[in-house]
Amino acid sequence: MSNIKKDPLKNQIEVAKGGLLDRRRFLASGASLLSVAAASSMSGMASADVFDSHPKHMKTPGIPSKLYGKPSQYESHVVRLPEHVYSSAIITAAFTPIDQLNGVITPAGLHFVVHHSGIPDIEPSGHQFMIHGLVNKPLKWSVESLLNYPMVSRIHFLECAGNSGPNIIANSPMDMTAGQIHGQISGSLWTGVPLKYLLDEAGIKPNGKWAMCEGADAGNHVRNVPLEKLYDDAIIALYQNGERIRPDQGYPMRLFVPGYEGNMNVKWLHRMEISDVPSQSKDEQSQYADFRADGRIKQYSFNMEVKSVITKPSGKQQLPKDGFYEISGFAWSGRGKIKAVEVSADGGKTWATANLEGPIMSKAMTRFTIPWNWNGQKAVIVSRAIDEFGNTQPTREDWISRYARYSLGHNNSINSWLVSNDGKVSNYYV
Amino acid sequence: MSNIKKDPLKNQIEVAKGGLLDRRRFLASGASLLSVAAASSMSGMASADVFDSHPKHMKTPGIPSKLYGKPSQYESHVVRLPEHVYSSAIITAAFTPIDQLNGVITPAGLHFVVHHSGIPDIEPSGHQFMIHGLVNKPLKWSVESLLNYPMVSRIHFLECAGNSGPNIIANSPMDMTAGQIHGQISGSLWTGVPLKYLLDEAGIKPNGKWAMCEGADAGNHVRNVPLEKLYDDAIIALYQNGERIRPDQGYPMRLFVPGYEGNMNVKWLHRMEISDVPSQSKDEQSQYADFRADGRIKQYSFNMEVKSVITKPSGKQQLPKDGFYEISGFAWSGRGKIKAVEVSADGGKTWATANLEGPIMSKAMTRFTIPWNWNGQKAVIVSRAIDEFGNTQPTREDWISRYARYSLGHNNSINSWLVSNDGKVSNYYV
Numbered sequence: 001m002s003n004i005k006k007d008p009l010k011n012q013i014e015v016a017k018g019g020l021l022d023r024r025r026f027l028a029s030g031a032s033l034l035s036v037a038a039a040s041s042m043s044g045m046a047s048a049d050v051f052d053s054h055p056k057h058m059k060t061p062g063i064p065s066k067l068y069g070k071p072s073q074y075e076s077h078v079v080r081l082p083e084h085v086y087s088s089a090i091i092t093a094a095f096t097p098i099d100q101l102n103g104v105i106t107p108a109g110l111h112f113v114v115h116h117s118g119i120p121d122i123e124p125s126g127h128q129f130m131i132h133g134l135v136n137k138p139l140k141w142s143v144e145s146l147l148n149y150p151m152v153s154r155i156h157f158l159e160c161a162g163n164s165g166p167n168i169i170a171n172s173p174m175d176m177t178a179g180q181i182h183g184q185i186s187g188s189l190w191t192g193v194p195l196k197y198l199l200d201e202a203g204i205k206p207n208g209k210w211a212m213c214e215g216a217d218a219g220n221h222v223r224n225v226p227l228e229k230l231y232d233d234a235i236i237a238l239y240q241n242g243e244r245i246r247p248d249q250g251y252p253m254r255l256f257v258p259g260y261e262g263n264m265n266v267k268w269l270h271r272m273e274i275s276d277v278p279s280q281s282k283d284e285q286s287q288y289a290d291f292r293a294d295g296r297i298k299q300y301s302f303n304m305e306v307k308s309v310i311t312k313p314s315g316k317q318q319l320p321k322d323g324f325y326e327i328s329g330f331a332w333s334g335r336g337k338i339k340a341v342e343v344s345a346d347g348g349k350t351w352a353t354a355n356l357e358g359p360i361m362s363k364a365m366t367r368f369t370i371p372w373n374w375n376g377q378k379a380v381i382v383s384r385a386i387d388e389f390g391n392t393q394p395t396r397e398d399w400i401s402r403y404a405r406y407s408l409g410h411n412n413s414i415n416s417w418l419v420s421n422d423g424k425v426s427n428y429y430v
Numbered sequence: 431m432s433n434i435k436k437d438p439l440k441n442q443i444e445v446a447k448g449g450l451l452d453r454r455r456f457l458a459s460g461a462s463l464l465s466v467a468a469a470s471s472m473s474g475m476a477s478a479d480v481f482d483s484h485p486k487h488m489k490t491p492g493i494p495s496k497l498y499g500k501p502s503q504y505e506s507h508v509v510r511l512p513e514h515v516y517s518s519a520i521i522t523a524a525f526t527p528i529d530q531l532n533g534v535i536t537p538a539g540l541h542f543v544v545h546h547s548g549i550p551d552i553e554p555s556g557h558q559f560m561i562h563g564l565v566n567k568p569l570k571w572s573v574e575s576l577l578n579y580p581m582v583s584r585i586h587f588l589e590c591a592g593n594s595g596p597n598i599i600a601n602s603p604m605d606m607t608a609g610q611i612h613g614q615i616s617g618s619l620w621t622g623v624p625l626k627y628l629l630d631e632a633g634i635k636p637n638g639k640w641a642m643c644e645g646a647d648a649g650n651h652v653r654n655v656p657l658e659k660l661y662d663d664a665i666i667a668l669y670q671n672g673e674r675i676r677p678d679q680g681y682p683m684r685l686f687v688p689g690y691e692g693n694m695n696v697k698w699l700h701r702m703e704i705s706d707v708p709s710q711s712k713d714e715q716s717q718y719a720d721f722r723a724d725g726r727i728k729q730y731s732f733n734m735e736v737k738s739v740i741t742k743p744s745g746k747q748q749l750p751k752d753g754f755y756e757i758s759g760f761a762w763s764g765r766g767k768i769k770a771v772e773v774s775a776d777g778g779k780t781w782a783t784a785n786l787e788g789p790i791m792s793k794a795m796t797r798f799t800i801p802w803n804w805n806g807q808k809a810v811i812v813s814r815a816i817d818e819f820g821n822t823q824p825t826r827e828d829w830i831s832r833y834a835r836y837s838l839g840h841n842n843s844i845n846s847w848l849v850s851n852d853g854k855v856s857n858y859y860v
Contacts, residue, residue: 026580054646055556061648062548065524065678067509069539071498072681074554075674079497094495102669103583103621107538109499110673118492124504126485150456150756153533153787153797187672191533216484218491239532241671242617243540244505248495251502326580357583359789367583 012373016352018345019373020327023355026371080110081179090219091116091287093160095183099314104155104330104357104365106186108241112262113248114160114184116219116283120268124252127216129198129236133274136203143252146193146236153191153239154258155364157332159304160184161261161288165408167396167415173427178314181427182415185309185332187365190256191239195230199274208274212281213255216270223264223288224278225257229302233258236269259334259363260302261410263288291404304334305412307393308341308368308385319423322376327354330365331385337361340386341368347380347416348430354383374419382416382430396429442803446782448775449803450757453785456801510540511609520649521546521717523590525613529744534585534760534787534795536616538671542692543678544590544614546649546713550698554682557646559628559666563704566633573682576623576666583621583669584688585794587762589734590614591691591718595838597826597845603857608744611857612845615739615762617795620686621669625660629704638704642711643685646700653694653718654708655687659732663688666699689764689793690732691840693718721834734764735842737823738771738798738815749853752806757784760795763817767791770816771798777810777846778860784813804849812846812860826859 013022071078078101080094093114096106113119124143132138163184166174174181204227211230215221225234237245237256245251250267257264263283278284278300290298308331313319327345331338337360342351354368368383386392394402399413418428443452501508508531510524523544526536543549554573562568593614596604604611634657641660645651655664667675667686675681680697687694693713708714708730720728738761743749757775761768767790772781784798798813816822829843848858 055552057550057552058646058648058650062545062550064513064522065510065543065545065549066539067512067524068501069510069541069543069676069678071538071673072554072677073551074681078673080495080499082497083494092494094497101672102581103619103672105535105619105672107671107673108501109496111499113495113499115492115495119495120487120492121503122485122487124502148755150799150801151532151758189533189535216488218488220488241537242531242533242535243501243508243537246499247502248499251504325578328581359791361789369580371580 016344016346016350018350018379019375020343020345020352021371021373023371078110080113081183083113093184095179096186097177097179098183098185098309099178099311099317101311102328104187104367105241106188108188108243108246108249111186111188111249112160112184114262115217115267116221117217119247120217121247122216122252122268127252127270129253129270131198131202131272131274134205134208134276135274136205139198139202141198146253147238149193149197151191151193151238152235153189155187155189155361156256156258157185157187157363157365158262158265159332161263161304161409164411164415167413167427167429168400168408168411173429175316175426177316178309178311181315182309184262185365188240189242190235190237192235192237192253192256195234195236198236199227199230204274207276210275210278212273212275212279213266213269214271215250215266215268217268221263221266222279222281222283223266224281224284225255225264227274229257229260259304261288261304264302288409290409291407293401293403295404301410304332305410306333306335306338306385306387306391307331307412308383309415310343310381310383310417313381313419313425314417315425315427317425319374319419319425321423322374325372325374326369327372327381328367328369329383330367331383332363332365333385333387333391334363335387335389335391336363337388338366338385339388342384343368343370344382345372345379348382376421378421379419380416380428380430381419382414384414446774446776446780448780448809449805450773450775450782451801451803453801508540510543511613523614525609526616527607527609528613528615528739529608529741529747531741532758534617534797535671536618538618538673538676538679541616541618541679542590542614544692545647545697546651547647549677550647551677552646552682552698557682557700559683559700561628561632561702561704564635564638564706565704566635569628569632571628576683577668579623579627581621581623581668582665583619585617585619585791586686586688587615587617587793587795588692588695589762591693591734591839594841594845597843597857597859598830598838598841603859605746605856607746608739608741611745612739614692615795618670619672620665620667622665622667622683622686625664625666628666629657629660634704637706640705640708642703642705642709643696643699644701645680645696646698651693651696652709652711652713653696654711654714655685655694657704659687659690689734691718691734694732718839720839721837723832723834725834731840734762735840736763736765736768736815736817736821737761737842738813739845740773740811740813740847743811743849743855744847745855745857747855749804749849749855751853752804755802755804756799757802757811758797758799759813760797761813761815762793762795763815763821764793765817765819765821766793767818768796768815769818772814772816773798773800774812775802775809778812806851808851809849810846810858810860811849812844814844
């Protein structure tokens with residue numbers, strides 16, 4: 001945007017160094033600030049100019065709607081980042097372009113995807129879900145029967161345990177977009193059947209404490225989930241953002257354990273075996289353990305911790321010139337609600353409290369914003385979130401000191417972006 | 431589902447006639463009710479059976495994810511209802527299959543669509559939004575500049591003024607689905623720039639009271655909106671459900687006036703002319719006036735009123751047999767939040783209060799549910815919503831008495847479904 005003139009800025013109060021502005025003051029007199037920023041004056045324009053400007057698409061009828069609509073052809077660059085094949089050549093992941101999106105809901109077509117042996121094509125009439133093991137009565141359900149069960153609908157985030165891994169692996173910050181680094185998180189409205197109904201129906205034996213949850217994919221993905229969690233807020237998700245969940249999210253059904261790492265939300269779910277101890281599945285052993293700095297292994301670290309990312313401005317974006325911007329991003333915690341997000345524009349020396357867009361929901365992405373007057377000089381913008389239990393984000397340095405150098409799961413350290421004096425935005429370690 | 435045995439029902443309390451059950455009691459002992467309903471016992475099943483049941487897709491690797499994902503091929507029937515061409519042959523509409531969906535968010539690909547001359551293909555770099563007329567400084571904005579403005583994100587419904595028209599036109603209830611009758615409503619997370627910033631930037635002259643809002647489509651859609659509303663909660667919507675809005679929803683930008691009838695949320699918005707009186711546009715004159723029973727015309731009836739629809743079970747669905755079901759639907763009000771939804775299973779003689787799925791948001795779809803034990807006899811299920819201001823829904827008879835017989839806009843009368851003793855569900859007038 002353009003140069004800030006003196007008058008509008010007079011009304012503004014800097015709430016932290018580097019041009020972070022007071023939100024209320026901005027709302028009260030922001031228009032005068034904006035007025036010098038982005039709009040072009042049309043003073044003296046004759047009304048004929050308005051009508052002469054009518055483009056071709058106002059003179060020729062358009063096309064009918066599609067039975068199932070699609071985004072504009074001019075947004076065809078907004079796609080998942082192509083599937084990344086990890087060294088195992090089995091696990092592949094496609095990230096959400098969070099730097100291209102806004103709000104706290106991710107379109108299902110852009111939800112991040114991770115799978116261990118491709119996406120199965122499951123004909124729903126041939127699929128069943130069963131609960132067996134330490135139960136009074138082993139039971140199985142058809143998809144159709146589950147669709148008749150009582151359901152709940154809740155907005156939650158889903159995040160891969162390995163999200164933001166690039167910022168751990170690389171000793172110096174890689175020049176990547178927010179989506180390339182942090183795009184293994186998405187937000188959806190998930191609708192499905194509370195697990196407690198199904199567990200009670202089968203009747204858990206007194207020594208039943210864990211459920212081995214298995215997906216019907218060729219990777220035969222298996223995770224062990226404590227029954228306590230399944231009785232708390234877990235569902236068999238059948239719908240995502242209003243429609244039936246899609247094959248890449250587990251069609252015809254997936255386990256959804258709010259706040260837990262992505263891979264525990266077992267896709268293509270077809271079986272739960274109730275046991276007294278966890279079964280130590282191959283996936284837990286080979287993929288989803290955390291390695292501590294002291295050489296010990298931390299297993300069953302289920303919760304995704306409190307975290308935040310600024311998406312606007314963010315890596316590889318370009319600010320056209322100095323002046324007014326809104327810093328915007330989102331925060332989340334696998335333990336509950338976001339209580340506050342603080343933003344710094346001077347690399348973490350001074351902080352201001354951002355505005356949170358409500359309603360603030362538990363274990364859901366929460367959008368935060370703060371007005372910013374960029375003076376055109378080098379700036380480092382940083383965010384840190386605090387959840388309702390007072391948990392906050394460690395620095396990258398703190399985080400790394402706790403884990404083995406090759407362990408990258410559960411990185412919730414503070415993220416930052418460098419804005420160079422030419423307006424280029426790039427990944428940065430504070 | 432199947433027969434209800436005596437034991438589980440003993441624990442249940444009927445809160446209204448016809449088998450509507452107490453929700454708390456149901457939650458406490460619902461499992462025993464469900465246990466006789468939907469699951470198949472696997473008692474005696476050897477663990478070998480579990481593994482022998484592994485289907486082909488567990489033995490062969492699946493496919494990679496798409497850059498922009500799609501629903502399962504087995505859900506290809508879940509599409510918008512094909513565009514309906516009205517007598518004018520100009521206005522066409524495609525409805526949302528609300529009977530196939532759940533939750534309170536509609537995937538953008540299934541959002542209902544109405545347009546007056548097709549969907550324009552707008553290249554965003556050539557599109558501008560201008561405010562002129564009774565302003566101190568006529569201004570225009572490029573799409574790119576608006577994308578840098580401060581934004582808000584809110585979940586709201588959008589409903590066509592003509593929604594549920596079939597239930598007014600037809601003297602006897604037509605055998606249609608909930609989508610075919612009531613599918614001109616959808617819910618989304620809308621993100622965009624508050625209009626107040628832009629209006630203040632242009633500077634409204636003291637006699638400026640209305641904005642003539644024009645779309646850049648060949649239909650040249652125009653509606654007059656009071657400035658008071660634009661200063662309240664209106665936005666220039668740039669994102670829907672996280673991604674840029676789609677061509678059929680107004681790409682690259684639309685006006686969004688929460689709670690107002692759909693056509694006022696002018697798509698492909700490119701111009702607002704501020705005036706002292708409304709301009710009496712062709713659309714207001716020919717399409718969007720309400721005709722009273724006494725012959726007088728009611729113009730500028732902006733708000734969509736409080737309303738509710740049961741989607742499960744609903745028209746043309748089939749209940750397999752008597753037993754337990756969850757009645758599920760959604761309610762909304764263009765004036766604010768939903769306060770309560772009452773459900774009847776005996777055609778409106780007795781009523782019970784349904785559970786509302788939170789968070790309850792203003793001018794947004796709110797999902798309601800209530801457990802129901804269907805005794806297999808003819809039943810008429812009905813819902814009526816009450817908003818935070820105490821507004822409720824009229825009966826169809828009441829509604830019709832107020833309007834000319836051919837006037838079908840703003841029908842918010844009570845809807846009901848007949849469940850025949852063979853389990854067939856059909857449209858019904860109470």
